[in-house]
Amino acid sequence: MSKDYIQMWESLGLNLEAHDGLLEVLGKQYREVFLKQQNRPEGMGYFDFVMREVHGLRVKELLDAQAHGRKVIGTFCVYAPEELILAANAICVGLCAGAEIAPELADEYLPRNTCALIRSFFGFKLAGVCPYTNACDLVVGETTCDGKKKAYEIFAELKDLYVMEIPQRKGAADRVLWRAEIVRFKERVEQLTGVEITADRLRAAITTVNDRRRALQRLTRLRYQYPTVISGRDALLINQIAFYDDPARFTGSVNALCDELEQRGKDGVEVASGNPVKLMIAGCPMAVPNWKLPVVVEEAGAVIVAEESCVGERNTRDLVVEEGGTVADLVDRLTDRYMSINCAVFTPNEGRLDHIVETARAAKVDGIIHYALQFCGPYTIEARNVQKRLDAEGLPLLRLETDYGAEDTGQLKTRVEAFVEQLS
Amino acid sequence: MSKDYIQMWESLGLNLEAHDGLLEVLGKQYREVFLKQQNRPEGMGYFDFVMREVHGLRVKELLDAQAHGRKVIGTFCVYAPEELILAANAICVGLCAGAEIAPELADEYLPRNTCALIRSFFGFKLAGVCPYTNACDLVVGETTCDGKKKAYEIFAELKDLYVMEIPQRKGAADRVLWRAEIVRFKERVEQLTGVEITADRLRAAITTVNDRRRALQRLTRLRYQYPTVISGRDALLINQIAFYDDPARFTGSVNALCDELEQRGKDGVEVASGNPVKLMIAGCPMAVPNWKLPVVVEEAGAVIVAEESCVGERNTRDLVVEEGGTVADLVDRLTDRYMSINCAVFTPNEGRLDHIVETARAAKVDGIIHYALQFCGPYTIEARNVQKRLDAEGLPLLRLETDYGAEDTGQLKTRVEAFVEQLS
Numbered sequence: 151m152s153k154d155y156i157q158m159w160e161s162l163g164l165n166l167e168a169h170d171g172l173l174e175v176l177g178k179q180y181r182e183v184f185l186k187q188q189n190r191p192e193g194m195g196y197f198d199f200v201m202r203e204v205h206g207l208r209v210k211e212l213l214d215a216q217a218h219g220r221k222v223i224g225t226f227c228v229y230a231p232e233e234l235i236l237a238a239n240a241i242c243v244g245l246c247a248g249a250e251i252a253p254e255l256a257d258e259y260l261p262r263n264t265c266a267l268i269r270s271f272f273g274f275k276l277a278g279v280c281p282y283t284n285a286c287d288l289v290v291g292e293t294t295c296d297g298k299k300k301a302y303e304i305f306a307e308l309k310d311l312y313v314m315e316i317p318q319r320k321g322a323a324d325r326v327l328w329r330a331e332i333v334r335f336k337e338r339v340e341q342l343t344g345v346e347i348t349a350d351r352l353r354a355a356i357t358t359v360n361d362r363r364r365a366l367q368r369l370t371r372l373r374y375q376y377p378t379v380i381s382g383r384d385a386l387l388i389n390q391i392a393f394y395d396d397p398a399r400f401t402g403s404v405n406a407l408c409d410e411l412e413q414r415g416k417d418g419v420e421v422a423s424g425n426p427v428k429l430m431i432a433g434c435p436m437a438v439p440n441w442k443l444p445v446v447v448e449e450a451g452a453v454i455v456a457e458e459s460c461v462g463e464r465n466t467r468d469l470v471v472e473e474g475g476t477v478a479d480l481v482d483r484l485t486d487r488y489m490s491i492n493c494a495v496f497t498p499n500e501g502r503l504d505h506i507v508e509t510a511r512a513a514k515v516d517g518i519i520h521y522a523l524q525f526c527g528p529y530t531i532e533a534r535n536v537q538k539r540l541d542a543e544g545l546p547l548l549r550l551e552t553d554y555g556a557e558d559t560g561q562l563k564t565r566v567e568a569f570v571e572q573l574s
Numbered sequence: 575m576s577k578d579y580i581q582m583w584e585s586l587g588l589n590l591e592a593h594d595g596l597l598e599v600l601g602k603q604y605r606e607v608f609l610k611q612q613n614r615p616e617g618m619g620y621f622d623f624v625m626r627e628v629h630g631l632r633v634k635e636l637l638d639a640q641a642h643g644r645k646v647i648g649t650f651c652v653y654a655p656e657e658l659i660l661a662a663n664a665i666c667v668g669l670c671a672g673a674e675i676a677p678e679l680a681d682e683y684l685p686r687n688t689c690a691l692i693r694s695f696f697g698f699k700l701a702g703v704c705p706y707t708n709a710c711d712l713v714v715g716e717t718t719c720d721g722k723k724k725a726y727e728i729f730a731e732l733k734d735l736y737v738m739e740i741p742q743r744k745g746a747a748d749r750v751l752w753r754a755e756i757v758r759f760k761e762r763v764e765q766l767t768g769v770e771i772t773a774d775r776l777r778a779a780i781t782t783v784n785d786r787r788r789a790l791q792r793l794t795r796l797r798y799q800y801p802t803v804i805s806g807r808d809a810l811l812i813n814q815i816a817f818y819d820d821p822a823r824f825t826g827s828v829n830a831l832c833d834e835l836e837q838r839g840k841d842g843v844e845v846a847s848g849n850p851v852k853l854m855i856a857g858c859p860m861a862v863p864n865w866k867l868p869v870v871v872e873e874a875g876a877v878i879v880a881e882e883s884c885v886g887e888r889n890t891r892d893l894v895v896e897e898g899g900t901v902a903d904l905v906d907r908l909t910d911r912y913m914s915i916n917c918a919v920f921t922p923n924e925g926r927l928d929h930i931v932e933t934a935r936a937a938k939v940d941g942i943i944h945y946a947l948q949f950c951g952p953y954t955i956e957a958r959n960v961q962k963r964l965d966a967e968g969l970p971l972l973r974l975e976t977d978y979g980a981e982d983t984g985q986l987k988t989r990v991e992a993f994v995e996q997l998s
Contacts, residue, residue, distance in 0.1 A: 261954040261975070263687065293742040296720045296951035299921050304958060313921060315748070318717040319739045323754035330747035497723050497737060527720035527951070530685040534728060551685070 155206045158213065162285055165278030172251070172279045173205060176439055183441050187381055189421050191414065193407030194384055200391050204438070208394060209281040215241055216287070221343045224286035225393075226271065227294055228465045228491060229316050231484050234336050236355035236397070238343040243282050244393025245271060245289065248437030250554040252277035259304050265523040266554040267437065268297045275308050282394065283309060288342055290335070292316050294495045295528055312338055318497060320489060329485040336481070352480045356470045362397045365404035366466040372408055373455045374513045376415030378422045380407075382431075382454020383444040389461045390438045422453050427573045430513055432458035432506050432536065433521035434529050440554060443521055446562050450570045456513040458506050459521075464491055467505070494528035502532070503539040510545050516573040517546035519566070524553045546573060579630045582637065586709055589702030596675070596703045597629060600863055607865050611805055613845050615838065617831030618808055624815050628862070632818060633705040639665055640711070645767045648710035649817075650695065651718055652889045652915060653740050655908050658760050660779035660821070662767040667706050668817025669695060669713065672861030674978040676701035683728050689947040690978040691861065692721045699732050706818065707733060712766055714759070716740050718919045719952055736762055742921060744913060753909040760905070776904045780894045786821045789828035790890040796832055797879045798937045800839030802846045804831075806855075806878020807868040813885045814862045846877050851997045854937055856882035856930050856960065857945035858953050864978060867945055870986050874994045880937040882930050883945075888915055891929070918952035926956070927963040934969050940997040941970040943990070948977045970997060 159169060180201060184194075200208065212222045221240040225232070226247065235242040250266060251273030259272055274280035283289065291302035291313045302313055314331050317324035336347055345351075366389065373385060388407070392400060414420075429452045431443065436459065447454055457463060470487040474480045492502035510518055520536050522529035533549050540547045548569040552558055583593060604625060608618075624632065636646050645664040649656070650671065659666040674690060675697030683696055698704035707713065715726035715737045726737055738755050741748035760771055769775075790813065797809060812831070816824060838844075853876045855867065860883065871878055881887060894911040898904045916926035934942055944960050946953035957973050964971045972993040976982055 259958065261951075261957075263949055263954065264951070293921060296919070297955070299742060300918070300952055300955035303922055304955070313743075315741070315743045315745075317739070317751070318723060318742075319737075321739075321758075323751045323758075324739070326754075327741070327747045327751045330750075334745075334747075494724070495720070497717060498727055525687055525949070527685075527688070528724055530687065531721070531724035531728070533685075534683065 155210065158210060159205070159281060162209075162281050163278060164281060164284065168252075168277050169205070169279045179439060179441070183383060183445055184387065187384070187421065189419065190384065191380055191407060191410050193403070193410045196403040196407070197384075197387055197391055200395055201387070204394070205281050209285060211396070212241060212243070212282075212285050216285070221287040222285055223339070223342075224282060224289045226290070226298065227292045228460045229292050229294065229488055229493070230290045230314065231332055231335065231488060233352060233355040233359050233470065233484060234332070234339050234347060236358055237347045237351040238339045238345040239351075240287075240339065240343050240345075243286070244437070245283050245286070246274040246280040246437070247271040248390075248440035248554070249274075251279060260301060263525050264297050264301065265525040267434070267523060267526075268301050270437075270554060272301070272305065275305070288312055288338075290314060294493060295526065297525070297527075316493075316495065318495060320496060320501075325485060325489055328489055329481065332481055332484055332488075347477065349475060349477050349480060352477060353472070353474075356472055356480065356483070358397050360469045360472065362392060362401045362404075363466045363469055365401045365408065366392060368408045369404060369411070370456070370463060370466065372411045372415065376411065377428050377455045377513070378420040378426065378453055379411045379414040381421045382429075382448055382457075383441055385454070386436060386441070386444055386457060386461065389457065389465070390436070392465070393461070422448075422451075427452040427517070427570050428455045428513065428515045429570075430454070430456040430458065430506075430510055430515040430518045431462075431521050432518055433533075434523045434526055435460035436521075437461060442554070442556075442559065443519070443550070443552070443562065446559065446566050447519065447570075450563065450567045452566075452570045452573075455515060456509050458502075458509055460493070463505070463509060464493070494532040499532060499535075503536060506536060507539065507543050507545070510540075510543075515545075517548065517569060519569070520547060520549045522549075522551050524551050579634065582634060583629070583705060586633075586705050587702060588705060588708065592676075592701050593629070593703045603863060603865070607807060607869055608811065611808070611845065613843065614808065615804055615831060615834050617827070617834045620827040620831070621808075621812055621815055624819055625811070628818075629705050633709060635820070636665060636667070636706075636709050640709070645711040646709055647763070647766075648706060648713045650714070650722065651716045652884045653716050653718065653912055653917070654714045654738065655756055655759065655912060657776060657779040657783050657894065657908060658756070658763050658771060660782055661771045661775040662763045662769040664711075664763065664767050664769075667710070668861070669707050669710075670698040670704040670861070671695040672814075672864035672978070673698075675703060684725060687949050688721050688725065689949045691858070691947060691950075692725045694861075694978060696725070696729065699729070712736055712762075714738060718917060719950065721949070740917075740919065742919060744920060744925075749909060749913055752913055753905065756905055756908055756912075771901065773899060773901050773904060776901060777896070777898075780896055780904065780907070782821050784893045784896065786816060786825045786828075787890045787893055789825045789832065790816060792832045793828060793835070794880070794887060794890065796835045796839065800835065801852050801879045801937070802844040802850065802877055803835045803838040805845045806853075806872055806881075807865055809878070810860060810865070810868055810881060810885065813881065813889070814860070816889070817885070846872075846875075851876040851941070851994050852879045852937065852939045853994075854878070854880040854882065854930075854934055854939040854942045855886075855945050856942055857957075858947045858950055859884035860945075861885060866978070866980075866983065867943070867974070867976070867986065870983065870990050871943065871994075874987065874991045876990075876994045876997075879939060880933050882926075882933055884917070887929070887933060888917070918956040923956060923959075927960060930960060931963065931967050931969065934964075934967075939969075941972065941993060943993070944971060944973045946973075946975050948975050
């Protein structure tokens, strides 16, 4: 990554030494995980560029936009309605939470028995290595899990924070609560930006975000059709980048890549030959640079063809219905769309089990890996219901529980290799 | 405990051998923890009797009531509105969750990183040693924490289960949700019992439960006034028994005990002399037979004078306003009363911090022990905010995290003794 940004990073209050160290590690990791792959689609060049500039050019874009009066809002969850942020001419960015950073600093704020994702966003902030968190005018939290809900109370000491309440069931009363939360958030965004969210603005924002979802859906379908035209880790990377790149530019780049993948599919150009085992990953989100499991899986000779995850289909499957003349109508459409996300924090959560089965069938996978972060109550407990359902459907499942450390990589490899072997 | 109940236990599907073993251990533990205390109030005789008959006479009462057409509903949380249960002529009992039972069986259903309380109610059920769970016509769960919310989905395989949704904030939209949940529960109880919950019935039930709360509030005030007229463990026991004894009989017994305690206060009759260190316990509930920490504290020479806990003031502090001519009015009163409970699952949760400080001041404690179960996200994470607030108030705090095992008792003793020494 370029060194031209030192002054910018300094102005954001980053710890330059720690930040340099992080970039060096990330760069090395990126080369190993992504650039050494054989026969990658050319269209990945754009995403490589974005990643190379993830702490550089994109951050500069945010600061330039702020200099022109726009606001930047950071989020941690696919439940934060990005459409409202865009409709107020603000920029939405997903915040850093995919690496173990300064665990000793996080320990001063959180119990040890907190999941790696939550410890990570504290670590990034406390170590001063996340330009996004520091650049944000506001951070949006949500009451998904106990860990995040209670950790945000503490994170608010470090950063301006707004918390949305996610319901826990999907009944009529929950829809009422969630709609009220969307309206409350809309008002907060309007207050922050000074921009009134009109029906026209909101409709345009809905189209922008839907277009991104449509492009990612196209990528999803192409992987179902041609499972080896792109590696699972590259597809995951694209889904990760979706959270902080400019939406329109990103959508264009995904569609350009999809054109290429379609041609590769027709031409039989593959990243892995010989009919490899096709796997789907279901469970907790994998934020940048959490590429541990995909690498283990694909180095074991399998190819990942689907992600039932917030960084994956949980973020892209459902569109907002693009109908409605008034803000109230559009808020209704947003409410419905977000209520359909099947996070494990809901009870009961049959919808998620259905979605896993449907995706597994659509992608014709040989097996599913359920990926849960250690100490993540919702996903670790729900894993049993996933197991029951997949057993009933005759779909093979491997349940894994891990964190962001490297200590268990050997153990993961052994288990994943055995699973792939069993499915071969 | 009498052996006359063998047939009854058999009919409930208990594992007689395991159950015998449990009763033997519990009996021994009870003698050590309670009966060996010096100078106990005579009024504790009633509660000793109830405990001796906890798996006997009380269970027989439930079965006799069922034989006469009444229903028995089990609960796990102070958010379950007992008034609706009583108003439908049903019996409400708190379910067994205070001991480590058959952890190897619980492991088949739950991740290891689940708190002891949740593992306990699975263990009790799976080992076949809880006559209450087996006797219930319905069990009421609630979406307090991630662990319980998701574990109930699995527990529903073992027992008829109904889940109430607890909101996570205390705004206007949350009150709407919670009121809808109370109405939904009312309908479920009416359906189960075949009894229509009229305003008269509900008003009477509200008075019954309020009377119990008033009696326990009286006990609370007496402990503030005369901190050594009763031990903390006896007061905890009374609060534990509140969850499954007949409410009216229990209320009478608490009031009789309070008459005695008042006299003891005036006469200077004490369970601990020499101005012992006065402590308050704040945090997770302690269900029967979880007496580990109180014993450690009182054996260290301190006396516990208050419990900011669901088995304590969180269950007794607030009355339902006894006004309202219609069921709808009374449902409003119930809604307001239950919304005022300050469980750590709420965010933000300043009300709980206020309550801890108010109680500490009212009881004139020398220090506070924050008690959290390991893997309980809400309480372990909130402990830091409790610390900050108590530091600001100049109130000494000891933060403990433990489980139901005996392994850490030595370590707890060392820490508690040091804390008591520091406050002496």
